[in-house]
Amino acid sequence: MEGQAxxxxxxxxxxxYSDVVAGLRGVSxxxxxxxxxxxxxxxxxxxxxxxxxxxxxxxxxxxRLVLNGRDVRAVTQKEVPLLRREMGIVPQDFALLSxxxxxxxxxxxxxxxxxxxxxxxxxxxxxLDRVNILHRADALPHxxxxxxQQRVAIGRxxxxxxxxxxxxxxTGNLDPTHSMEIMQLLAELNLRGATVVxxxxxxxxxEQMSKRIVQMEFGRIAGEAVDA
Amino acid sequence: xxxxIEFLVAEAFTxxxxxxxxxxxxVTTSATALMLLGGLGLIYMSILDFAQSLPSKLEMRAxxxxxxxxxxxxxxxxxxxxxxxxxxxxLVSREEAWEKARQSFPTExxxxxxxxxxxxxxxxxxxxxxxxxxAEIEKIPGQDGVEYFREEYNLIDQAVRLIRLIGAALGGMMxxxxxxxxxxxxxxxxxxxxxxxxxxxxxxxxRSTIWVPLLIEGFVQGAxxxxxxxxxxxxxxxxxxxxSESLAxxxxxxxxxxxxxxxxYLVGIGAFYGLLCSMIAVRERRQKVR
Numbered sequence: 124m125e126g127q128a129x130x131x132x133x134x135x136x137x138x139x140y141s142d143v144v145a146g147l148r149g150v151s152x153x154x155x156x157x158x159x160x161x162x163x164x165x166x167x168x169x170x171x172x173x174x175x176x177x178x179x180x181x182x183x184x185x186x187r188l189v190l191n192g193r194d195v196r197a198v199t200q201k202e203v204p205l206l207r208r209e210m211g212i213v214p215q216d217f218a219l220l221s222x223x224x225x226x227x228x229x230x231x232x233x234x235x236x237x238x239x240x241x242x243x244x245x246x247x248x249x250x251l252d253r254v255n256i257l258h259r260a261d262a263l264p265h266x267x268x269x270x271x272q273q274r275v276a277i278g279r280x281x282x283x284x285x286x287x288x289x290x291x292x293x294t295g296n297l298d299p300t301h302s303m304e305i306m307q308l309l310a311e312l313n314l315r316g317a318t319v320v321x322x323x324x325x326x327x328x329x330e331q332m333s334k335r336i337v338q339m340e341f342g343r344i345a346g347e348a349v350d351a
Numbered sequence: 352x353x354x355x356i357e358f359l360v361a362e363a364f365t366x367x368x369x370x371x372x373x374x375x376x377x378v379t380t381s382a383t384a385l386m387l388l389g390g391l392g393l394i395y396m397s398i399l400d401f402a403q404s405l406p407s408k409l410e411m412r413a414x415x416x417x418x419x420x421x422x423x424x425x426x427x428x429x430x431x432x433x434x435x436x437x438x439x440x441x442l443v444s445r446e447e448a449w450e451k452a453r454q455s456f457p458t459e460x461x462x463x464x465x466x467x468x469x470x471x472x473x474x475x476x477x478x479x480x481x482x483x484x485x486a487e488i489e490k491i492p493g494q495d496g497v498e499y500f501r502e503e504y505n506l507i508d509q510a511v512r513l514i515r516l517i518g519a520a521l522g523g524m525m526x527x528x529x530x531x532x533x534x535x536x537x538x539x540x541x542x543x544x545x546x547x548x549x550x551x552x553x554x555x556x557x558r559s560t561i562w563v564p565l566l567i568e569g570f571v572q573g574a575x576x577x578x579x580x581x582x583x584x585x586x587x588x589x590x591x592x593x594x595s596e597s598l599a600x601x602x603x604x605x606x607x608x609x610x611x612x613x614x615x616y617l618v619g620i621g622a623f624y625g626l627l628c629s630m631i632a633v634r635e636r637r638q639k640v641r
Contacts, residue, residue: 201558203555204552204555204556204557204558205555206555207552207553207554207555208554208555212553212554214549214553218546218549218550218553220546220547220550231547231550232550232551232553232554234354234358235358235550235551235554235556235560235561236554236555236556236557236560237354237355237556237557237560238354239354240354279550279553279554280553280554282554283554283555
């Protein structure tokens with residue numbers, strides 16, 4: 124992969140929330156296509172801000188951010204939904220609709236992006252199967268374990284078949300067993316070709332995954348390692 | 352396309368159901384405001400109709416000088432006819448007038464000689480021009496003054512102005528209140544739907560998909576308010592009409608409830624207003640939520 128333009132490029136990226144509060148302070152980072160990386164660090168170290176720069180929830184104040192050859196800073200507000208369809212976003216809190224079944228939760232997201240009923244009927248079982256939750260398709264979120272709920276959230280992130288998966292503390296609400304299940308699932312998706320960026324402070328899980336680790340502190344990259 | 356429209360409408364109605372009480376307050380307040388505006392509008396229209404029908408009822412009398420020669424009386428009549436706002440002129444000779452007076456007041460007129468002058472009954476095209484017509488007639492030589500119901504006309508004019516003022520003040524206040532309620536209900540809907548909105552943002556739903564259901568919600572609330580107002584006004588209007596039958600003053604101006612007009616105006620205004628309020632609420636929220 125060396126010699127290729129990076130899939131994600133942060134070039135001295137700064138994010139300022141105000142004159143005195145900075146989210147990122149000159150972050151430079153390259154992520155190749157198909158890579159799996161962990162962003163680690165304490166709360167407030169800038170992990171989430173870095174992900175939010177990619178999803179355009181936060182605007183870069185200074186520096187260059189390129190995603191798949193596209194300057195993210197130049198993306199207009201109108202184009203943000205299209206940018207987000209190129210990535211799957213997995214939140215920490217699952218963000219599932221409590222009154223809808225697993226099937227309906229995924230179908231709802233598909234409807235929101237304009238898929239027809241026929242397309243939805245075909246896509247939902249495929250997606251649920253990919254994240255090994257098809258057998259609970261009729262269950263409501265409160266009937267699922269934390270790990271299962273996160274699987275549904277990951278499934279929903281896959282509805283646009285995105286080449287990039289961004290997960291912000293995906294194991295934050297899970298016990299160690301379910302945390303490993305989720306990481307294994309993300310690793311499987313990575314093996315199928317998706318670039319995966321995971322922000323976490325769960326070092327116990329990270330150490331078992333043998334992936335690239337980017338350590339963040341105070342809005343800067345403090346170090347990098349490949350955990351072998 | 353149909354799937355998309357169905358999704359947007361379903362989202363709006365889910366939200367309306369979810370915030371039943373807020374929806375109820377917004378709908379009833381806008382209905383009250385529209386009822387007030389619509390009701391006063393109907394009264395206003397009735398008075399205007401009545402005022403427009405007045406020329407046939409309200410006749411002006413141009414009195415001739417006593418013992419004016421017949422040729423001059425006819426000349427005055429010709430000149431009155433030339434005034435553009437005059438619809439018709441009819442000569443009432445002093446003999447005719449005296450005969451009528453004798454029939455009406457036989458005791459009072461017994462043994463008296465005719466004391467009445469020749470006069471013209473003048474009907475107007477527009478009652479609003481009464482003062483101007485009177486002034487024109489008074490310029491004609493041979494006449495001895497004009498009599499008409501100046502006070503009645505002024506009363507109607509004042510009533511129209513008062514209703515317009517009350518309508519603007521009360522209706523405006525109620526409309527503002529209902530606007531705030533619709534605005535608040537949309538803001539509440541945004542809070543209640545925050546998870547759905549977040550999910551849509553996460554998966555890259557178009558901005559219209561996220562915000563249009565809220566606009567539909569405001570539109571529906573306003574339209575329902577208009578529908579309710581027009582429906583409640585119907586029996587209210589009929590009741591007022593039947594009460595006014597006993598008043599000779601309004602006896603001839605009885606008319607049916609203009610249902611089509613009331614429904615289309617009130618529902619249209621309500622829907623437009625609801626849409627406007629929800630647009631303001633959504634616009635404010637959109638600037639915060641990306």
